[in-house]
Amino acid sequence: MTPPPTPRPEPVPVTVLTGFLGAGKTTLLNRLLKHPALRDTAVLINEFGEIGLDHLLVERLDGDTVLLNAGCLCCTVRGDLVKALRDLAVRIEQGHAIRRVVVETTGLADPAPILQTLMSDPLVLYRYRLDGVVTLVDAATGMATLDSQGEAVKQAAVADRLVITKSDLATPEQVSALWARLRALNPGAPLLNALHGEIEPEALLDCGLYDATRKHPDxxxxxxxxxxxxxxxxxxxxxxxxxxxxxxxxxxxxxxxxxxxxxxxxxxxxxxxxxxxxxxxxxxxxxxxxxxxxxxxxxxxxxxxxxxxxxxxxxxxxxxxxxxxxxxxxxxxxxxxxxxxxxxxxxxxxxxxxxxxxxx
Ligand SMILES: Nc1nc2c(ncn2[C@@H]2O[C@H](COP(=O)(O)OP(=O)(O)OP(=O)(O)O)[C@@H](O)[C@H]2O)c(=O)[nH]1
Missing domain, CATH: 3.30.1220.10 (CobW-like, C-terminal domain)
Structure with a gap:
């Protein structure tokens, strides 16, 4: 007799946090991680450059912060991301409490390979679900960055939530011009504001994508x-x-x-x-x-x-x-x-x- 199939474990939501260099990702992440809603969150950081520093800047006391190998985009990071998520899945299976994963991308990243990774590896697909893409845009430099950096436009376009940071460093006119541009680029994503990383986690998490268990899919x-x-x-x-x-x-x-x-x-x-x-x-x-x-x-x-x-x-x-x-x-x-x-x-x-x- 064949044994009954093991029920699929509840997939762990994954939030991808992106935004151009210096947009305030680490600042926001640190604030978020202090919030009780983010307890039991594992953080994966993909950093560009020879020496990764961000994992030192993310103030975590436990061992659930993983620095993905330095190197941007595509192949290398995809392999590392899959490995990190697989390792994490083993820890979850061993009873380690991990209820959410946040992947902080490098500021130069095209978010597409990261999203693809979350959708291409069978084990990753089995264990995790993409909860949403949160993109930060710096009010002081955002307009110029969008003008010159195609990846920044892409990051804003694919976002499920858009967060304007550093509005204290810009004039109200600059903020509203940036707001309008982001709105035109991505009309569907709620536009939020975070000063020094201050934001309610509820505004960023549970974007409603794929959570088949929720009674009221949003x-x-x-x-x-x-x-x-x-x-x-x-x-x-x-x-x-x-x-x-x-x-x-x-x-x-x-x-x-x-x-x-x-x-x-x-x-x-x-x-x-x-x-x-x-x-x-x-x-x-x-x-x-x-x-x-x-x-x-x-x-x-x-x-x-x-x-x-x-x-x-x-x-x-x-x-x-x-x-x-x-x-x-x-x-x-x-x-x-x-x-x-x-x-x-x-x-x-x-x-x-x-x-x-x-x-x-
Ligand atoms: N004035 C002001 N400064 C901010 C705000 N948010 C972040 N910063 C500062 O901006 C700088 C860059 O912030 P980070 O959080 O390191 O930015 P990041 O996006 O993680 O940077 P990379 O990892 O290099 O891409 C830091 O000095 C922060 O203190 C804000 O709302 N206002």
Missing amino acids: VTRWLDAEAWHAHDHDHGHDHHHHDANRHDARIHSFCLTFDEPLPWDGLATWLEVLTMTRGESVLRIKGILNLAGEARPVAIHGVQHLFHPPVKLERWPDGDDRRSRLVFILRDLDRATVEKGLRAFAESARQQAEIAAGQG
């Missing part, structure tokens, strides 16, 4: 369709007023909503084609789906050519209109191409299902 906060809607309307206005946006022109984001339930087959095929052919342009896709034949909402999440396995959430939140919502954050790929392709695939899958039902 779809509205996670995918604020209204924010995207308003952004679409204001687009011309934004461009007129915030000329700096021209620097961000290669990256853009939008939300597509679908009133009717979507056929999973058509959608899955299209996502596969999109990510295989244009993976480098897909900085991030996230969505809450109302699928044909499925009573529960399904969350999907992708970075470049990788997709996290879809997760069924407990139920639709009360009062939610149950429309499918898909957010795209793209570079050098226009909305019309994506929308046309997706609608065509969905329609063809729907017709095939109708024909099959007619034959049955």
Whole structure:
């Protein structure tokens, strides 16, 4: 007789904390870690440069702070990150209390490889879930950094939460110009303010992505369709007023909503084609789906050519209109191409299902 399958352990949420060099990541992390909500948090730090210092600056008393090997981005750090997460998983299995992981990236990091790592290793996928990306932007230097550093634009574009730091070092006009630029770049992420790292953890944690156990998946906060809607309307206005946006022109984001339930087959095929052919342009896709034949909402999440396995959430939140919502954050790929392709695939899958039902 085969033994009953072992239930999957509750995946540990992982928060990715990013932001350009000196944006205030370590300062904010230190404040957060003092908060009771962050007890039992393991911290992984990816630092750029020969000698890593940040692990010394993060004031942890226990042994759960791991410095990932110096070296930025892609291959090396991915291997280190997987190893660190696997080691941590072993410690959790041995009974070590770890309820959350925060990965602090180097200021120069493209967050995509880190997000991909969280979605590509089977053991990591089994044990952890991405909770969200928190991006810090320095009010004093943020505008200039966004003008000159493509990675900083990417960090802001893929964020689930955007935090403006050091507003004490900028004029109110500078802060509101930065605010508007970030809003245009990423209309869906709540914009927050942190002075000397002071912020309530609740504002940054539990972004609502993939937590299938929560009774009330916070779809509205996670995918604020209204924010995207308003952004679409204001687009011309934004461009007129915030000329700096021209620097961000290669990256853009939008939300597509679908009133009717979507056929999973058509959608899955299209996502596969999109990510295989244009993976480098897909900085991030996230969505809450109302699928044909499925009573529960399904969350999907992708970075470049990788997709996290879809997760069924407990139920639709009360009062939610149950429309499918898909957010795209793209570079050098226009909305019309994506929308046309997706609608065509969905329609063809729907017709095939109708024909099959007619034959049955
Ligand atoms: N005035 C002011 N200074 C701040 C604020 N937040 C952080 N700082 C300072 O900014 C400097 C850089 O902060 P860090 O927390 O080390 O920044 P980081 O993003 O971790 O830096 P890297 O690891 O080098 O990318 C430190 O001297 C902080 O004290 C703030 O809100 N106001």
